[in-house]
Amino acid sequence: MSDPAHARENLVRFLGTIARPGQSLDGVADDVNLIDAGVIDSLAMVQIIVHLEQGHAVDLLAGGIDPAELSSIGGILRAIQRSTP
Amino acid sequence: MIALLLDAHERRDAVAAVQTAGGKAAVWAAGAVLLVWHDVHALMIAAFALVLVFPERRRWLLMLAAFGLIAGKFLPNAIFDFSAWPEAFAGIGGQRWAHFFASTVIATVVILALVAAALRFERLPAFVRRHPLLVLHALLLAALALGAVTRLQALLLAPYLMWRASYLLKTAASGRAAGTSMQDHLFYLVPVFGGTNTPYGKGFEYLDRSEARSAEAFARSQLAGLKLLVLAIVLTFLLALMDALVHGRTDTPLGTSLAPWSLALPTVADLLASPAAQPLWARWSSLYLDLVHVTLRMAIWGHVIVGCLRLLGFNVFRNTYRPLLSRSIVEFWNRFYYYFKELLVELFFYPAFYRSRWASPRLRILIAILAAAFAGNVYFHLVRERELLFGGDGEALVSFLVPRMIYCGLLALGIWLSMLRQQERRRQGTSPTGFAALRAIAGVWTFYGLIHLWIVSPFEFGVAQRWDFLLSLAGL
Numbered sequence: 300m301s302d303p304a305h306a307r308e309n310l311v312r313f314l315g316t317i318a319r320p321g322q323s324l325d326g327v328a329d330d331v332n333l334i335d336a337g338v339i340d341s342l343a344m345v346q347i348i349v350h351l352e353q354g355h356a357v358d359l360l361a362g363g364i365d366p367a368e369l370s371s372i373g374g375i376l377r378a379i380q381r382s383t384p
Numbered sequence: 385m386i387a388l389l390l391d392a393h394e395r396r397d398a399v400a401a402v403q404t405a406g407g408k409a410a411v412w413a414a415g416a417v418l419l420v421w422h423d424v425h426a427l428m429i430a431a432f433a434l435v436l437v438f439p440e441r442r443r444w445l446l447m448l449a450a451f452g453l454i455a456g457k458f459l460p461n462a463i464f465d466f467s468a469w470p471e472a473f474a475g476i477g478g479q480r481w482a483h484f485f486a487s488t489v490i491a492t493v494v495i496l497a498l499v500a501a502a503l504r505f506e507r508l509p510a511f512v513r514r515h516p517l518l519v520l521h522a523l524l525l526a527a528l529a530l531g532a533v534t535r536l537q538a539l540l541l542a543p544y545l546m547w548r549a550s551y552l553l554k555t556a557a558s559g560r561a562a563g564t565s566m567q568d569h570l571f572y573l574v575p576v577f578g579g580t581n582t583p584y585g586k587g588f589e590y591l592d593r594s595e596a597r598s599a600e601a602f603a604r605s606q607l608a609g610l611k612l613l614v615l616a617i618v619l620t621f622l623l624a625l626m627d628a629l630v631h632g633r634t635d636t637p638l639g640t641s642l643a644p645w646s647l648a649l650p651t652v653a654d655l656l657a658s659p660a661a662q663p664l665w666a667r668w669s670s671l672y673l674d675l676v677h678v679t680l681r682m683a684i685w686g687h688v689i690v691g692c693l694r695l696l697g698f699n700v701f702r703n704t705y706r707p708l709l710s711r712s713i714v715e716f717w718n719r720f721y722y723y724f725k726e727l728l729v730e731l732f733f734y735p736a737f738y739r740s741r742w743a744s745p746r747l748r749i750l751i752a753i754l755a756a757a758f759a760g761n762v763y764f765h766l767v768r769e770r771e772l773l774f775g776g777d778g779e780a781l782v783s784f785l786v787p788r789m790i791y792c793g794l795l796a797l798g799i800w801l802s803m804l805r806q807q808e809r810r811r812q813g814t815s816p817t818g819f820a821a822l823r824a825i826a827g828v829w830t831f832y833g834l835i836h837l838w839i840v841s842p843f844e845f846g847v848a849q850r851w852d853f854l855l856s857l858a859g860l
Contacts, residue, residue, distance in 0.1 A: 317807075320815050335593055335701075340718050341729050342803065345737055345752065349745050359738060365558045366734045367589065 303376070310375055313350055317343045329373035344369060351375070357382040393607035402603035408436050411606050415695050418613040422688045427452050428576050435696050439602055442595070442697055446571035451492070453574050458487040458537055483537075490538035494527075498549050499569045502556035516553040517731065521546065528767070532774035543581050543767045548573045550731055551587025560589060568592075577692035581768055582724045584689045585700045596697040609694030612702065616687035623680045630673055649673065652837050656845045656853055667857055671833040678836065679707055682721055711816055711824040713802035713831055717757075717795075720832075724764075732760035750800050757796035762789055784843040787850060791838035798831055 311324050314333070318324060322338045333339045339347075347369050351357035357364070357378055364381070368374045392398040401407045412433055419429050431449040435442050498520075501508060505516075512519045524542040531539025552569055555561045561569075572583065572591055585591050596602035628639035632646035649666060650658075652674045662670075686703025693700050703722050710716035717725055736755035740748045765788055766773055772781045809815060816824045834857075838850055 316810055316813075332593060335590070337701075341726060342714060342718070342733075344734070345749055346807065348737065349748075352741070353745075358741075360741070366730075366738075367558065 306376060306379065307372065310372060310379075313354075314339070314347075314372070317346045319343075324372075327372065329376070330371055332370045333372070334370050347375060351378060351382075355379045355382060390611060392611065393604045398607060399600055399603045402606060403599045407603075411610070412436055414610055415606070415613070418610065418617070419692070419695075422613065422616060424578065424688065424692060425453070425576065427456070428578070428692055431576050432692075432695050439596070439599075439697060443567045443571050446576055446696065447567040449576035450570045450574035453576060454491050454495070455488050457491070457541075458484045487536060487538040490536070491541055494538070495545070495570065495573055496566070498545075498552060499566055499573070502552050502561050502569065503564065503566075505553075505556040505559075505561065513557070516557050517550055520549055520553055524549070525767070528770055529774055532770055540770065543770065545573065546767065547581060547727055547731075547764075548575075548583045548587065550727075551583060551589075554730070555588050564588065577696060577698075578689045581764070582721075582727060584686065584703060584723045585693050585698060586723065586726055586730075590700065591698050594698045594700045596699060601699070602697045605694045605697050605699035608699060609691045609696075612687040612691035612694065616684045616691065619680055619684045619687070623677070623684065626673075626677065626680070651677070652840050652853070653842075653845075656837075656840060656849050659849070659852065659856070664857075664859055667853075671837065671857065672829055674840070675829060675833045675836055676708065679704070679720065686721075686723075708829070709825060710828050711821055712806055713798045713828055714806055715802075716828050716832060717799055727764075728756040728760045732756040746804065749803060753796050753800045753803070757799055758789075758792040761792045761795070783846055786847050787838045787843065787845070790847070791835050794835045794838070798835070 307329075314324055318338050319340060324338060327333070327336070327338065331338075334341050334344075344366050348359060348366070351359070351369070359366075359378070362378070362382055364378050369378060402411055415432055416429050419432070427449050431445055434445045438445065505513065508516075524546045527539045528542040531537070531542065552561075552573065569588055572585060572587060575583075575585070577585070579585075585594070596605045624636055624638050625642075627633040628636065628642040629645060630647050630649050631651060632643060632648035633639045634643050650662065650670055652670050655662065655667065655670055683704040690700060690702055701722055705719045705722070707716050707719040710719055733752045733756035737748060737752035740751045743751060762785070766785070769784060772784050775781075834854070837853060840850075
C-alpha cells in the first residue's frame with residue numbers, strides 16, 4: 300500500500316465522486332460517520348465495497364468486515380490496511 | 385417567528401437559554417403541550433420530564449418506561465373506565481387478570497432473554513452465532529403462530545419485536561454489544577418514544593452515536609425535536625385542508641365549513657371501489673394527490689416519533705425529508721420512509737450484496753435490491769398481517785400477496801435502474817437542473833403514483849381492478 304497520506308488522498312477523491320450532491324469531504328475527520336453526517340447515503344456503501352474489492356482486492360466476507368466499519372474514512376483505510384499483505 | 389423556530393437549534397442564544405432551569409421548564413411545558421396535542425403516550429411525557437432533570441440517567445429511565453409500557457399493554461381496558469369501576473371489577477374476572485399477568489410475564493421474560501442472549505453472544509451455540517437472525521426469525525415466527533392459535537397477546541408482539549431484536553443481534557454478532565448492559569438495549573426494544581413494527585432510530589449503534597453527550601448537544605436536540613412536533617401540526621392542518629378542499633371530506637369542522645369550495649375529487653381508493661366514468665385529468669389528479677396524501681401522513685407520523693426521540697436527547701435523522709422534491713427514484717426511496725429503507729438495506733441488501741461476489745457489479749446490485757425492496761419488503765408486510773398468515777384463508781392471503789409482490793417488484797426494478805443512472809451521473813459529475821430537474825421530479829411522482837396504486841387499501845381490491853384502473857389512465 301502507498302503511504303498513508305497518499306492513500307487517504309486517493310480515498311477522499313473517490314468518496315467525492317459518490318457523495319450526495321452539494322456535500323463536501325473537506326475537513327471531514329477520519330472518525331466521522333459519513334452516513335450519519337449526511338455526506339453519503341447508505342446505498343452508496345455498495346460503491347465503496349466495489350471500490351475496495353476491485354481497487355484494493357479487499358475480501359470483506361473473508362476478512363469479517365462489517366459494512367458499518369466502512370462508514371468512516373478511518374474505517375475504510377483500516378479495511379484496506381488489514382487486507383494488504 | 386417561523387424563521388426563529390426553524391433555526392432555533394442552530395442559534396447559540398436559544399441553545400444557551402434552554403440549558404437554564406427556566407429554559408428547561410419552558411422546553412418541558414412546550415414539549416408536553418405538543419405531545420398531548422399529538423396524543424403521545426403519557427409515559428413519554430413523564431419520561432421526558434425525568435430525562436430533562438437527570439439526562440445522565442437517560443437510558444435507565446427509558447428502561448423503566450419500557451417496563452411500564454409492557455405492563456400497560458396488557459392491562460384490561462376496564463381498569464381505566466373509572467365511572468364503571470364497580471361493574472368493571474365484577475366483570476374483570478380472575479381469568480382476565482390471569483391473562484394480564486401471564487402476558488406481562490411472558491413478554492418481559494422473552495425481551496430480557498433476548499437481551500441476555502445478545503450480551504452473552506459468544507456463549508451461544510455455534511449454529512446460533514453463525515445464523516443469529518435466521519434463528520431469531522424462526523423463533524419469533526413460531527411464537528406468532530402459537531399466539532395466533534392461543535390468542536395470548538404477548539406472543540402477538542412478535543412482529544413488533546422482530547426488527548428491533550434483529551438490530552440487537554446484529555450488534556451482538558459484530559461484537560459491538562461488548563461492555564453494554566440491559567439498559568442500553570431495553571429502551572429501544574420497547575420504545576417509549578413510539579413506533580410501528582419499523583424501529584425508528586434503528587438500534588443501539590445508531591442511537592448511541594446520536595445521543596447527546598453534553599448539555600449543549602441535549603439542548604440542540606430538544607429544540608430540533610420541538611421544531612419537528614410543530615411541523616407535524618402544520619402538516620396535519622395541511623392534510624385536513626387537502627381532505628376538505630380536494631376530496632370534499634365533511635367529517636371535520638374544517639371540512640364542513642369548506643364544503644362549498646371543494647373540488648370533490650375522488651381518491652384512488654374511491655376510484656377502485658366505484659369505477660364510475662371520471663375524466664382522464666381527474667384520474668391522473670387522484671393518482672398524484674394520493675401520493676401527496678400518503679407522503680403527508682408518513683411525514684406527520686414520523687415527525688412525532690423522531691420529535692420524541694430528539695426531545696429525549698437522541699438527535700436522529702428525520703424519517704421523511706422532502707421526498708416530493710426528489711429527482712430520482714432511489715432518492716425518493718431514501719427520503720420517504722428512511723427507517724424502513726434502512727431496515728431493508730441493513731438486514732437484506734448488505735448481506736445479499738456481500739454474498740454475491742461472483743456476479744458482475746450491476747447484477748450484484750440487482751440481486752441486493754431484489755433481496756431488500758422485493759423479498760424483504762414482502763416478508764415484512766406478510767409478518768405484519770398475522771391474521772392472513774395464520775388465518776387459513778388462502779384466497780385472502782393470495783389477494784393480499786399478489787398486488788404487494790407486483791408493487792415490490794416494480795419498486796425494486798425502478799430502484800435498480802435509478803441507482804445505475806445515479807452512479808453514471810455522479811461519475812460524470814452531472815445532475816439535472818432547471819427544466820430537467822422539474823421533469824425528473826415529475827417522473828418520480830409518476831413512478832411512485834403508478835406503483836402505489838398496487839398497495840392502496842383495502843387489499844380486497846383485486847389485481848384485475850387495479851389493472852383496469854391502470855389501463856384507464858392510458859384512456860383504455
